Amino acid sequence: MLSRVADSLYWMSRYMERTDGILRMLKVNHHSSQDDREGFTWRPVLQIFSTLEEEKIREIEYDGPKVMNYMVVDRNNPDSVVNMVTRSRENARSVQDNITKELWQSLNGFYHKMRQDKLEHALRTEDPMTVLDSLVRQCMLYYGVADSTMFRGEGFGFMNIGKYLERAIQSAEILDGRFSNLSYDMEKPTDTTYWKHLLLSVSGYALYLKRYRSGFEARNVVDQVLFNIDFPRSVLYSLNQLQRYFSRMKDDRNTEGYAKVDFVIGKVRSKVQYSDVQSVSRVGLHPYLKEITSDCYEIGNTLNQYYFANS
Numbered sequence: 001m002l003s004r005v006a007d008s009l010y011w012m013s014r015y016m017e018r019t020d021g022i023l024r025m026l027k028v029n030h031h032s033s034q035d036d037r038e039g040f041t042w043r044p045v046l047q048i049f050s051t052l053e054e055e056k057i058r059e060i061e062y063d064g065p066k067v068m069n070y071m072v073v074d075r076n077n078p079d080s081v082v083n084m085v086t087r088s089r090e091n092a093r094s095v096q097d098n099i100t101k102e103l104w105q106s107l108n109g110f111y112h113k114m115r116q117d118k119l120e121h122a123l124r125t126e127d128p129m130t131v132l133d134s135l136v137r138q139c140m141l142y143y144g145v146a147d148s149t150m151f152r153g154e155g156f157g158f159m160n161i162g163k164y165l166e167r168a169i170q171s172a173e174i175l176d177g178r179f180s181n182l183s184y185d186m187e188k189p190t191d192t193t194y195w196k197h198l199l200l201s202v203s204g205y206a207l208y209l210k211r212y213r214s215g216f217e218a219r220n221v222v223d224q225v226l227f228n229i230d231f232p233r234s235v236l237y238s239l240n241q242l243q244r245y246f247s248r249m250k251d252d253r254n255t256e257g258y259a260k261v262d263f264v265i266g267k268v269r270s271k272v273q274y275s276d277v278q279s280v281s282r283v284g285l286h287p288y289l290k291e292i293t294s295d296c297y298e299i300g301n302t303l304n305q306y307y308f309a310n311s
Contacts, residue, residue, distance in 0.1 A: 001154040005098050007308035008091040009155050012107075013162035015088035019081050020139040021170045022049045022071060027132045028201040032193075033064055042067040044177045048170075050079045068128050072135075073120045081135065082114045100149040103142070110138040160245040161303070168238035169296045171202055175225050176289040179218075184285040186218040186277070195221050202233045219277045222285065226272065235292060239269040242299070249307075257306030264302050268295035 025045050033040045043061045046052055049071065060066045072081045089111040096104055113119065113135075122131050150156045178198045182188045195216040199205040204224055211228070212220040228234045243265050250258050272292065280288045 006158045008095045009158045010162035012091035013159040014166040015084045017166040019084040025201045032197045098155045102149045106145045157245045164238040164242040192216040
C-alpha cells in the first residue's frame with residue numbers, strides 16, 4: 001500500500017474517533033450542568049479537546065451555549081467537530097478507491113449534516129442533547145459501515161491503528177483531567193455523580209456497575225479505565241488492539257520500520273499490562289498518565305517516520 005494512502009486512512013479514522021470522543025463528553029457535561037448549575041464548569045472539555053489558552057478558557061468555561069457552539073460548529077476552531085469531520089472526509093476523498101462506497105457515503109452524509117446552517121440554530125434554540133444524540137448516531141453509522149463493509153486488508157488495519165491509538169490517548173487524558181480536580185488523590189472522598197459522569201464520558205458506566213459491586217471508588221475507576229481488558233475504551237484494551245492490527249503489517253520490504261514501531265508499541269503496552277492500581281499510586285497517577293500519553297504520541301511519530309508520506 002502507498003504511504004500516502006495509509007496516511008489518509010489512518011488520519012481519517014483518528015479524526016472520527018476524536019469526533020466521537022468530543023460529542024460523548026459534551027453530552028455528559030451538558031447533562032452534568034443540569035444537575036449542578038452553580039458549581040459546574042466546562043473546563044475539562046476545553047482542556048482535553050481544544051488548544052485554547054488559559055485566559056480564553058476562563059472567559060467561556062461557565063457559558064454552556066458558547067462552549068457548545070465553539071466545540072461543535074465553530075469553523076474558526078481547528079478542534080471543532082465540524083472541522084474534524086471535514087478533515088476526515090478530505091482524507092477519505094483522497095483514497096476513495098481504497099474504501100467502500102457505503103463508507104464514503106456515510107462519511108459524506110455526516111459532513112453535509114455538519115455544514116447545515118440549521119445545525120447551529122438548533123444548538124442555540126433547541127435541546128442540545130437532541131442535536132448531540134443525532135451526531136453521535138452519525139458516528140455510530142460510520143463505525144458500523146466500516147466494520148461491516150471494509151475488506152480486512154492493510155487499509156482496514158491502518159484505520160484501526162489510528163482508531164485505537166486515538167482512543168488510548170483520549171482515555172488517558174480524560175482520566176488525567178478528571179483526577180486533576182482531586183489533586184490526583186485516589187483516597188479522596190468524592191460524590192458518586194462525579195465518577196458516574198467520568199465513566200459516562202468513556203461509555204463505561206454500565207460495565208462498572210456490573211463489575212464493581214462495592215460502589216464508586218476512585219481506585220476502581222482507575223482500574224477500569226486503564227487496565228480492564230474487557231472494556232473497549234480502556235487504555236490496555238486499546239493498546240492490545242493496536243498491537244493486534246499492527247502485527248499484520250509485517251513485511252519484508254520494511255523490516256526496519258516494522259521493528260521500530262513494534263518496539264514502541266510493545267514498550268507502552270508492557271508498561272500498562274504489567275501495572276496495577278497499587279503500582280500506579282506509588283509512582284503517582286499524574287506522572288504515570290503523562291508518560292503513557294507521551295509514549296502513545298511517540299507511536300504516532302514513529303509511524304509518521306517509517307510508514308507515512310509526510311514523514
